[in-house]
Amino acid sequence: MAPIRIAIVGVGKIARDQHVPSIRGNRDFELVATASRHGSVDGIPSFPDIESLLGGVKDLDAVALCMPPGPRHAAAVKALAAGKHVLLEKPPGATVSELDDLIASAKAEKVSLFATWHSRHAAGVAKAKAWLASRTVRSLRVDWKEDVRKWHPGQAWIWEPGGFGVFDPGINALSIVTEILPMPIFLTSATLLFPKNRAQPIAADLVFADSAGADRVSATFDWRQTGPQTWDIRVVTDEGELLLQSGGAKLFIRGELVVDEGDVEYADIYRRFAELIAKRESDVDLRPLRHVADAFMVGRHDFTDPFED
Structure with a gap:
């Protein structure tokens, strides 16, 4: 089976430290692009924003959204509407209502939405x-x-x-x-x-x-x-x-x-994301966000x- 073609949106410390090596260490994924205002990954095509990423990368399957929680909902909406599976860094959004909206969108588009809580792994x-x-x-x-x-x-x-x-x-x-x-x-x-x-x-x-x-x-x-x-x-x-x-x-x-x-957390996150994508299922637990x-x-x-x- 061909690997899942994934892009990282928001190339900051957590993306470099955890997401890039975890994707590269998982045979189910291939990192094909990034989108970020300030960061990039050597040897990987880079775009300034998610709109140009979605328009510029053919056969993209999934995105990992690693920007701060404030702008994450807008990016997720665009990715889900384009039929992409979406991984959300924690915290998954700025508000609980945003996540309710994304859950409904993922269900309507029949793609996977994964709100990651890395410490659970x-x-x-x-x-x-x-x-x-x-x-x-x-x-x-x-x-x-x-x-x-x-x-x-x-x-x-x-x-x-x-x-x-x-x-x-x-x-x-x-x-x-x-x-x-x-x-x-x-x-x-x-x-x-x-x-x-x-x-x-x-x-x-x-x-x-x-x-x-x-x-x-x-x-x-x-x-x-x-x-x-x-x-x-x-x-x-x-x-x-x-x-x-x-x-x-x-x-x-x-x-x-x-x-x-x-540190096994992010390796297990990407194992779980591949599992969800294979079944076209979502995993979004809002309890930690509700408590905050x-x-x-x-x-x-x-x-x-x-x-x-």
Whole structure:
């Protein structure tokens, strides 16, 4: 079978670091073009925008949209209307309503729409989900703290409306939590901390309840941590404790190291995308995005010192 001819739209850090090598490492795909205002990939035809890409590349099968979430909906609409399968980097859009529209469009065009949550593809997540499925969760605690200057240097868009601020990494944690928990949760309270000179938060504290009304889940996101970075999810159950570390790459159950693997997330994303395309199915889970929207809607907004990159 011929490989899936795919193009990357938005050639920034995540495209270079993850999407390009993952596509090139998967025999189901062939990277045939890029579209970006500022970036390109050596040896690959480059276009200034998605319109010229769609008009200029024959037999294009799919696009991976890696630009910031703000303009992603408009690009996805054009790609779906052209009959292309669409992969959305996380967060998949600026609003939940945008995704509802894209889901309907993909269904109408009979193509695949894949809203990726890369942290769900970390090595320990599936095993954590399986272990928790038959146990009673008493509490879950997220600590997701990193250095914005390291991971998003000079990316001014991330501080603007629609840029998500600390929820850009925080939504990764929420994508894992919603995947591994055997019960649904909903936000009961939140505090969002905004630098006085920024439109998006630099830190946040969240509390969630389950359907029984108990506040069992809490999360702290912070973009001001220097030195070692913290991406931990700790779950206390009726049969002991589970700990996901390093964003899900490491899994401990009752103190025993069960999984310890490197970065496998994007390789698995493209394995899944090929599977969806073969079946012309979509995979769009909106729960992480809804939780972020809820935090902005009901959370208390506090302010701290101005932040300069």
